[in-house]
Amino acid sequence: MPIPSIIAIDGPAASGKSTLGRRLADSLSYLFFDTGVMYRAVTWGALQRGLQIKDETEVTNLAETAQIDIRPASKEDGRACDVLLDGVDITWETRRPDVEANVSPVSAYRGVRQALASQQRRIGLRGKVVMVGRDIGTVVLPEADLKIYLDASAEERARRRYAEILQRGGQADYGQILAGVRSRDEIDSTRAFSPLRAAGDAIVLDSDKLNADEVFSKVEALCR
Ligand code: DC
Numbered sequence: 001m002p003i004p005s006i007i008a009i010d011g012p013a014a015s016g017k018s019t020l021g022r023r024l025a026d027s028l029s030y031l032f033f034d035t036g037v038m039y040r041a042v043t044w045g046a047l048q049r050g051l052q053i054k055d056e057t058e059v060t061n062l063a064e065t066a067q068i069d070i071r072p073a074s075k076e077d078g079r080a081c082d083v084l085l086d087g088v089d090i091t092w093e094t095r096r097p098d099v100e101a102n103v104s105p106v107s108a109y110r111g112v113r114q115a116l117a118s119q120q121r122r123i124g125l126r127g128k129v130v131m132v133g134r135d136i137g138t139v140v141l142p143e144a145d146l147k148i149y150l151d152a153s154a155e156e157r158a159r160r161r162y163a164e165i166l167q168r169g170g171q172a173d174y175g176q177i178l179a180g181v182r183s184r185d186e187i188d189s190t191r192a193f194s195p196l197r198a199a200g201d202a203i204v205l206d207s208d209k210l211n212a213d214e215v216f217s218k219v220e221a222l223c224r
Contacts, residue, residue: 003028003223004145005127008136011150012196013184014157016207016215020150021132022080023216028130028223033070033123034080035133035140038116039107040094041068041085046106053102060111068119100180104187107134113193134188137199148219149198152207154181 007024009017018034025032042063043053051058069084083091093099106112117140124131124141133140137147158178165172188196198204203222207215 005129006124006141006144006146007130007223008141008144008147008199008202009130009132009150010134010137010147010196010198010202012134012152012154012157012188013181014161015150015152016160016212017132017150018080019212020148020215020219021130023212024219024223025130027220028128030128030130031123031126032080033120033129033131035116035120035131035136036103037070037081037083037094038068038120039103039112040099041083041090042066042112042116043099043103043106044090044093044096045085047098047102053105056109056111059106060109060115063109063112063115068116104184108187108191108193110193117194134196135194137202138197139194142199146222147199147202148222149202149204150207150215151198151204154178154185156208157181 007030009021011017021034022032024030042059045062045066046053046059049062051062053059067086071082071084073079074082079091081091082089083094117135120131120133120136120140123129124136131141137144137149155178158174158181161177161181162172162174205215205218210218
């Protein structure tokens with residue numbers, strides 16, 4: 001069997017999708033594309049311009065007109081890639097708490113999803129890609145050669161986010177992070193357009209029971 005060319009990895013926030021995707025893309029020499037950064041870039045742009053996040057028309061207009069570029073990392077500061085919005089490097093801005101708090105409602109807008117998903121699809125169809133998101137196997141690239149759905153409990157995912165923040169020297173409250181994870185899960189999985197769910201033909205892995213190395217070994221074995 002040939003190595004799958006289009007690999008889709010979906011799952012909820014902090015389930016380990018990016019870690020897996022990055023490692024897999026490195027080992028196969030494929031492009032790694034984390035689609036969540038596009039939703040984050042639109043959210044940051046909306047906040048920066050003082051738009052009301054509730055204003056679907058304005059936010060959608062921004063998603064349709066903004067120039068979002070994802071490029072190979074230009075700095076060794078822990079980033080997976082550069083994220084540019086209209087030519088400005090906003091890589092770390094997309095991780096700010098105000099972006100985190102507003103990205104789920106932005107990504108629930110139909111027009112925003114359509115604008116971003118068509119760009120993602122164009123890139124994905126070139127092949128040799130590991131694309132990570134919520135709807136890659138179901139909507140963006142239903143023809144993907146391999147679909148993985150990586151799941152984990154809300155508690156485990158909140159624990160990981162908490163540890164990540166402390167490791168970067170930040171401060172955090174576990175209870176607040178857990179509440180944030182649950183609230184994003186709720187919005188992401190109940191939205192009307194392309195809700196978070198596993199594709200019928202996805203392989204579901206539970207990262208509560210498997211550590212990062214075990215998840216990687218399983219998926220790599222499926223590829224080769
Ligand atoms: O994976 P992440 O935390 O960077 O994603 C940020 C938000 O974008 C999250 O609320 C879900 C949404 N998202 C989405 O709806 N579809 C995708 N393909 C990727 C992310």
